[in-house]
Every structure is written in C-alpha cells, then in structure tokens.
Amino acid sequence: MKTKKLSTQPYKGTRDFYPEDMRLRNWIFNTMRTTAQSFGYEEYDGPMLELFEMYAAKSGEELVNEQLYHFQDRGGRHVAIRPEMTPTVSRMVAARINTIPRPIRWFSIPNLWRYERPQKGRLREHWQFNVDVFGVDSVLADLEIIEIAIQIMLDLGGDFTDFRIHISNRKLLNDFMTRALELDESGKQAVCKTIDKKDKLQNDEFRRMLSQTGLTRDKIDSLIDFTRLDRAGLARHEMIATSGAVELESLFGKLKESELDRFCTLDLSIVRGLDYYTGTVFEMYDLHPDNRRALFGGGRYDNLVALFSNQPLSGVGFGMGDVTIQDFMITHQLIPVLPPPVEVFVALFDETCLGEVRDCARRIRRAGFRVIAQIEPVKLTKQYKFAHQKNIPVVVLQGPDERAGNTISLKQMISGEQKTVPESELNAAIRAWLRRM
RNA sequence: GUGAGUGUAGCUCAGCCGGUUAGAGCGCCUGACUGUGGAUCAGGAGGUCGAGGGUUCGAAUCCCUUCACUCACCCCA
Numbered sequence: 001m002k003t004k005k006l007s008t009q010p011y012k013g014t015r016d017f018y019p020e021d022m023r024l025r026n027w028i029f030n031t032m033r034t035t036a037q038s039f040g041y042e043e044y045d046g047p048m049l050e051l052f053e054m055y056a057a058k059s060g061e062e063l064v065n066e067q068l069y070h071f072q073d074r075g076g077r078h079v080a081i082r083p084e085m086t087p088t089v090s091r092m093v094a095a096r097i098n099t100i101p102r103p104i105r106w107f108s109i110p111n112l113w114r115y116e117r118p119q120k121g122r123l124r125e126h127w128q129f130n131v132d133v134f135g136v137d138s139v140l141a142d143l144e145i146i147e148i149a150i151q152i153m154l155d156l157g158g159d160f161t162d163f164r165i166h167i168s169n170r171k172l173l174n175d176f177m178t179r180a181l182e183l184d185e186s187g188k189q190a191v192c193k194t195i196d197k198k199d200k201l202q203n204d205e206f207r208r209m210l211s212q213t214g215l216t217r218d219k220i221d222s223l224i225d226f227t228r229l230d231r232a233g234l235a236r237h238e239m240i241a242t243s244g245a246v247e248l249e250s251l252f253g254k255l256k257e258s259e260l261d262r263f264c265t266l267d268l269s270i271v272r273g274l275d276y277y278t279g280t281v282f283e284m285y286d287l288h289p290d291n292r293r294a295l296f297g298g299g300r301y302d303n304l305v306a307l308f309s310n311q312p313l314s315g316v317g318f319g320m321g322d323v324t325i326q327d328f329m330i331t332h333q334l335i336p337v338l339p340p341p342v343e344v345f346v347a348l349f350d351e352t353c354l355g356e357v358r359d360c361a362r363r364i365r366r367a368g369f370r371v372i373a374q375i376e377p378v379k380l381t382k383q384y385k386f387a388h389q390k391n392i393p394v395v396v397l398q399g400p401d402e403r404a405g406n407t408i409s410l411k412q413m414i415s416g417e418q419k420t421v422p423e424s425e426l427n428a429a430i431r432a433w434l435r436r437m
Numbered sequence: 438g439u440g441a442g443u444g445u446a447g448c449u450c451a452g453c454c455g456g457u458u459a460g461a462g463c464g465c466c467u468g469a470c471u472g473u474g475g476a477u478c479a480g481g482a483g484g485u486c487g488a489g490g491g492u493u494c495g496a497a498u499c500c501c502u503u504c505a506c507u508c509a510c511c512c513c514a
Contacts (some may be wrong), residue, residue: 066438067512084514102464112514119508128514232501265440274512296514321514349472380473388474399472413474 013116013124023338025127028156028325029109032129035152036107039144041131044106046088052078054087067114081113085319086276086304093134093315094308102135112335116150121293121324132317134305139251140330141316142280142300146255149284149318150263156325158336163295166267167282169253169301172244173268176226179239181219191215196271211315224297227269228344234266247279270297271346280316291331340371345387348374356398360408360426362406364396367427369434388413394430 010016017025024214033043052070067415070080082088085108093104108130118124133141133147148163153163168391177191190213199208210220229237231252239245248266255261272281279300286295298318305313329335346361348354354377361373372392374383380397387395398408408426412433 007505012505114513116512118506119509119510122513126514294514319514325514347473379471381471382474384474386474395473397473401472409472411473416471416473416475 011124013118015123015125019341023100023341024326024335025322027336027338028322028329029127029129032109032152032320033107033156035155036129036131039105039148039151041105041107041148044089044092044108045110046082046085046092046108048111049079050082050088050091052080053177054091055080055083067116069113069115069148082110083112083114085110085112085128086132086301086315086317087307089130089132090304090315091308093313094305097305097309097311097313103141104132104134106134107131120381121321121327123323129316129322130322131141132315134313134315136316137246137302137314139280141314142251142255143254143258145298145316145318146264146282147258147260149298149320150260152320156329157336158328159261162326162332163263163284163286164283165282165284166262166270167248167264167280168246168268168270169244169264169279170277170281171279172239172242172248173271175242175244176223176239180222180226181215187213191223192271195223195269198227198269227266229266231266234268244279251280267425272297272299276301276304282318286328286331288331291327293324295324295328303430330410340391340393342372342392343369343392343394344371344430345383345390345392345395346371346373347380347383347387347395347397349380349397351377353398353403358401360396360398364427364430367431369427369430394433396426396430 004012015021036043042199045067052068055064055068057271068080068083070078088110089106089108093100093106109127110130111127113125116122119268129152131145133145148169149165157355159167170414173192173195174188177188181191182185183191189301191210194206194209194213197209203295207220207224210223211217215223226237226239233250234240234245234248240249250264252261252264257266270281270283272283277299278357281297281299283294283297286293298316300314300316302314303312304315305311341343344364346364348357361371364371372387372390384395393413395411395413396408397411402408402420406423408423408424409420410433420428
C-alpha cells in the first residue's frame with residue numbers, strides 16, 4: 001500500500017535547527033548569556049502561553065488584533081502564545097514584588113510567536129534575547145542597559161563602524177506634541193505612527209501624511225525640525241528644560257563618560273511601536289548598506305508592573321531577535337568557524353576488540369574529551385572516512401600489534417601525521433595535538 | 438491582508454521557440470588501492486520536472502487555477 005507522504009517542510013515562518021544550525025544558535029545565545037551574566041543578570045523563563053488579556057491591555061492594537069496566536073483552551077480560557085516577553089516578566093516580578101532584592105537584573109531567551117507574512121529578518125517564530133532592570137528610576141539604569149547591548153554587539157564581533165544606537169525619549173516627544181503642536185491623545189498617536197515610518201517615505205509624502213493628521217504647515221515644519229535635532233540643536237531648543245530633554249542630556253553625558261557615545265546618536269524620530277514605553281527609547285541600526293534596518297529596540301516602561309500590582313515599579317530593557325542578529329552577522333561576515341563537536345574517534349579493529357574500544361573511549365572521556373567509539377565492526381576505511389566527514393581531529397586505534405606491546409596508535413586527521421605511544425601516554429598525546437590546533 | 442518574482446535529484450543549476458527511456462557538477466552509498474580518511478578509478482541509489490486541470494497525436498516546455506518559497510508593503514525582532 002502506498003500512502004501519500006506528509007511534507008517535510010517546517011510550518012510557515014518557522015525553522016528547523018539541524019545540528020550544525022543548532023551549534024551556531026547555541027554559540028550566539030551563549031555569547032549573549034555570558035555577557036548578561038557578566039553584568040550580574042540572572043536567567044529566568046516563563047510559560048509560552050499567557051492569558052489573552054495580558055496582551056490586550058498594553059501591547060498595542062496591531063500586535064493584538066493581527067499578529068497574536070490565540071485560542072480557547074479546553075476549559076474555555078482565552079489564551080495566547082507569547083508574542084513578546086515583557087508582559088510575562090512584569091507579571092513574574094509583580095508576583096514577588098515585595099520579596100526580591102532590588103534592583104532586579106534579569107534576562108531570558110524565549111521563543112516568541114507572531115502571525116505575520118515571513119520575509120527577510122521576520123519570521124513567525126523567533127528567539128529573542130531579553131534583558132531588563134527593575135527598580136531603578138534614574139537614567140543610570142538606561143545607561144547600564146545600553147552598555148549591555150553594546151557589549152553584546154562587541155562580543156559577537158561587531159564594532160562601532162557596524163552599528164549605531166539611536167536614542168530618544170517618549171516623554172520629550174509627548175511634551176513637544178502637547179506644547180508645540182497642541183495635539184490631543186489621538187492626534188499624538190497618529191503623528192507617532194507617521195514619524196515611525198519616516199525613513200521609508202519620501203519627504204513630501206511624509207509631509208502629506210502629517211497634514212492629514214490635521215497639522216498646519218508651520219507645525220509640520222517645526223515637527224520635522226524637531227525630529228532632526230542633534231544634541232547641540234536640542235540644547236538651544238525651547239524644550240530643553242522639560243524632564244524628557246533633561247533625561248536625554250543626562251544619559252548622553254553618562255554615555256560620554258563611559259566612552260560609549262561613539263556607538264550612540266540622538267535621534268528624536270525614534271518612537272517604537274509598543275505603547276507601554278514612557279521614557280528613554282532606543283533602536284539599534286545596522287550601518288551596512290545591505291542591511292539597513294533596526295536590529296533591536298527597547299526602552300523604559302514605568303507603568304507595566306502596575307497591571308499586576310498596586311506597587312509601582314519601573315523597568316527598562318530591550319529585546320534582540322535571533323533572526324535579525326544572524327542577518328547582521330552574515331552581512332558583516334562575523335559567523336565564526338566553530339570547533340568540532342567531537343575531538344576523538346576510537347576506531348574498532350575487529351570484533352575481538354569491542355570491549356577494549358569502549359574502555360579506551362571511557363578513559364579518554366575521563367580526561368575531558370568528547371569521544372565517539374565505533375559501535376560495530378566495519379572496515380577501517382569506512383571508520384576513518386566517517387571520522388573525516390564528521391571533522392573529528394584525532395583517530396585512535398589499537399590493533400593486534402599495538403595490543404601486543406601495550407601501545408596505541410593515533411592519527412591527526414588534518415596533517416595525516418601518525419604515531420604510536422604507550423597506553424599510559426595516550427591522553428597526554430591527544431592533549432598535545434589538540435592544543436596545537 | 439496587498440503586490441512582484443521563483444518553483445526540474447539532498448544542494449547549485451542546465452534543458453523550456455512542445456517530439457524518442459529527463460541531464461550535469463557537488464553531495465550520498467558500494468567497491469578497487471587488502472591495518473587508515475582526503476586524491477584517482479569503476480559502479481549505484483535518488484526526480485510522477487511543486488500540485489490540479491486544460492490545449493495537443495504528444496507538455497518539464499504553452500494556457501488557467503492552486504500551493505509553497507523569496508522579496509517588498511503593513512507591522513515589528
């Protein structure tokens with residue numbers, strides 16, 4: 001009977017991670033993990049499902065209406081697959097808000113789901129490295145978060161010619177829209193959305209969209225001038241005394257003291273799509289002409305924990321997607337050549353040596369090496385070929401000749417060099433060879 | 438959800454003005470070189486040419502539909 005076979009393709013917008021892919025993913029995540037831990041951040045995780053209301057409240061209309069995977073469970077609860085981690089971490093923090101020493105420094109690498117049309121740098125399932133600090137109200141926390149972001153980019157092999165962090169402040173933009181543009185809340189939202197798209201629009205198209213929101217020509221001019229301000233320009237601007245501008249000034253001062261300012265630019269056109277940001281917001285841009293896009297973003301949210309608790313607790317953090325980071329690494333040729341996952345192959349001469357091979361492999365493993373032992377007797381040709389294909393640098397063999405003299409032979413696959421040593425010196429010989437690689 | 442492009446072996450592709458059993462390179466498997474991989478040589482497996490329908494004596498090749506992938510829009514990581 002011939003049955004129709006199922007497709008081997010992964011579900012739309014998802015990826016299979018074959019061992020070679022998984023090695024790279026692990027390398028990238030471990031780099032991020034190590035960096036975050038070096039700043040004292042601790043790893044956490046949460047469930048992939050949350051109640052639907054958690055996102056309905058704060059995450060932004062578009063995300064909830066168009067991009068959320070959600071369904072009713074068998075008990076009739078309306079649940080959603082997490083599209084972002086910030087609500088979950090806020091919930092977790094709120095649940096223990098009185099018992100965790102502050103500041104709270106946490107990070108996580110969750111997989112997140114959004115229902116959208118896949119394209120470059122944008123899939124339905126992706127992993128996102130998330131770092132957050134809770135419990136520090138000043139911009140000094142924003143500084144630490146930005147420093148971590150920069151350090152991760154450096155640890156992944158990038159430098160300041162590869163990327164730049166664009167920094168703005170929601171409060172400043174908000175106050176500007178109130179005072180100078182005299183907009184109400186819905187007007188502000190509309191203008192924000194337009195500013196967010198500015199880079200993709202022609203200048204006159206941008207002005208046309210702004211005028212549709214009801215702004216006069218003069219106000220459009222002053223808004224465009226405002227979004228183009230650099231630090232010196234902001235210092236002369238009428239908004240300089242507002243709290244948002246003061247925060248930005250202070251943040252840039254600290255960045256300079258830490259010599260991080262060369263990675264950063266003031267960019268008052270940065271808005272961020274998520275509704276919950278209240279202060280500093282930032283996005284990292286790839287400077288390479290082939291990959292001009294936001295690599296990741298983040299900011300300060302002073303009211304998110306309030307969803308779950310009467311006690312206010314401020315937070316600031318960012319999220320970094322694995323897809324965009326890999327695109328970044330590919331365009332800048334930063335994908336590392338990873339060391340082989342196995343160091344030693346123990347060949348099997350014939351079936352009389354089965355026990356010896358396993359003993360030998362065990363001894364080498366105890367010395368800290370990763371070892372594959374030949375399972376069943378096959379021609380030596382095939383065994384060496386297998387070791388070659390798997391990129392295993394050292395092959396060990398004990399045949400009748402070696403056994404008679406209590407010796408063992410090893411071969412270095414890259415050079416082809418072989419030698420025979422006393423059994424007791426095997427591990428030392430392997431170690432010496434691997435060190436030289 | 439909208440628009441554009443692409444779908445031929447595991448991968449990269451050729452064939453596509455319709456015409457006998459559908460090809461190459463790489464990869465994979467088997468064997469030779471007889472305690473050992475890479476080189477060479479000799480074999481082999483693997484494709485209902487994305488799927489369905491139509492035109493035709495005849496379709497991988499022309500037409501329609503559909504699906505998938507890619508890119509852009511929307512939004513965002």
